[in-house]
Amino acid sequence: KAGVTQTPRYLIKTRGQQVTLSCSPISGHRSVSWYQQTPGQGLQFLFEYFSETQRNKGNFPGRFSGRQFSNSRSEMNVSTLELGDSALYLCASSLEAGAGETQYFGPGTRLLVL
Amino acid sequence: EDQVTQSPEALRLQEGESSSLNCSYTVSGLRGLFWYRQDPGKGPEFLFTLYSAGEEKEKERLKATLTKKESFLHITAPKPEDSATYLCAVQARGTGANNLFFGTGTRLTVIP
Numbered sequence: 642k643a644g645v646t647q648t649p650r651y652l653i654k655t656r657g658q659q660v661t662l663s664c665s666p667i668s669g670h671r672s673v674s675w676y677q678q679t680p681g682q683g684l685q686f687l688f689e690y691f692s693e694t695q696r697n698k699g700n701f702p703g704r705f706s707g708r709q710f711s712n713s714r715s716e717m718n719v720s721t722l723e724l725g726d727s728a729l730y731l732c733a734s735s736l737e738a739g740a741g742e743t744q745y746f747g748p749g750t751r752l753l754v755l
Numbered sequence: 756e757d758q759v760t761q762s763p764e765a766l767r768l769q770e771g772e773s774s775s776l777n778c779s780y781t782v783s784g785l786r787g788l789f790w791y792r793q794d795p796g797k798g799p800e801f802l803f804t805l806y807s808a809g810e811e812k813e814k815e816r817l818k819a820t821l822t823k824k825e826s827f828l829h830i831t832a833p834k835p836e837d838s839a840t841y842l843c844a845v846q847a848r849g850t851g852a853n854n855l856f857f858g859t860g861t862r863l864t865v866i867p
Contacts, residue, residue, distance in 0.1 A: 645798075674854060684799075684842065684857040697854050731798050733855075741787035741806055741846060744855060746798035 642668060645734050645747035653753045659720040662750045666713050666734030672696075673715040674744060675707060678729040687730075690715055691738035719752075727754045757782045757847050761858035768833055768865050776828040776841055776861045784848030788826050789855060790819050791842040799842055802828075833865045 646665045654660050666673050675687040686699040690709035707717040713734075719726055729751050733744035758781045768774055780788065787806050791799035803812045805821040812819050816837065818829040828841055840862045844855040 676855075683859045684844075684855075686854040686856070689854055699854065733798075741804065743789065743801055743804050745801055746791070748798045751796075 645732055645745055647730075647732050647747040647750050649750060650748065651751050651753075653755065654722050655755050656722055656724060658722050659718065660722060660752060661716055661718045662730055662732075662752075664715045664717075664732030664734075664747060666715070666732075667745055670734035670736050670745075671713050672735045672738040672742065673709055673713065674733045674735075675715070675717050676731045676733065676746075677701070678731055678749070679727075684731070687717065689738065696738055722754045724754050727752060757845070757856050759843055759845055759856055759858035761841075761843050761861050763861060764859070765862040766864070768830075768863070770834060770865055770867050771832045773829070773831045773833070775830070776863070778826040778828070778843030778858055779824060780826070780843075780845050781824075782845050782847035782856070786846040786848055788821055789844045789846070790826070790828055791844065793840045793842055793860070802841075830863070833863075835865045835867050838863055838865045 648663045672691045674689040676684050678684045689697040693709045704720045709715045729749045731749045733746045735742040735744045760779045762777045790802040793799045803819040808823045816831050820827045840860040842860045844857040
């Protein structure tokens with residue numbers, strides 16, 4: 642079974658631009674979560690989608706947004722990029738959105754903001 | 756406030772030298788504790804899920820245990836390929852459906 646895939650794998654943008662990242666979950670998984678990983682803050686939760694609805698959101702500004710499609714694929718968007726947005730963005734999928742569901746991570750998209 | 760603390764921050768072991776990594780947590784009701792392994796430049800790879808105190812799970816040279824306040828990842832006779840960052844994460848009752856709260860990880864280096 643194919644794992645979680647993320648595109649693109651690497652991205653370079655400049656301050657003020659916007660970016661869209663894509664995530665395809667494991668086949669049959671309906672919940673998709675997004676995380677930001679930086680050397681200083683570690684892995685931090687951004688948001689979670691299930692059945693095309695945002696179920697939960699972390700403590701990030703409104704510049705970070707996402708959506709999920711009917712086939713469970715998800716996208717996240719960051720508008721008005723700042724230097725501090727440089728990070729590894731990780732997508733994780735799980736079968737359902739219930740308590741204790743194991744999340745499986747993709748390889749991530751490394752974003753560099755210049 | 757929910758908190759996850761991993762120790763040590765970094766650990767160097769000789770091949771075959773067994774040791775344990777610690778994950779201490781303070782959460783408002785634990786729904787699950789997860790261990791992941793992360794290699795440089797890659798996404799975290801799932802290892803174990805533990806749900807209740809006293810639970811243990813094993814996989815090859817790794818064994819994870821859980822108490823009411825902490826979890827240990829025991830590594831028996833490690834090999835160089837076990838070198839990675841090991842991440843502990845908790846899913847807490849008060850934080851919503853599925854989001855994980857991660858510790859900062861233990862960077863393990865196994866020397867041949």
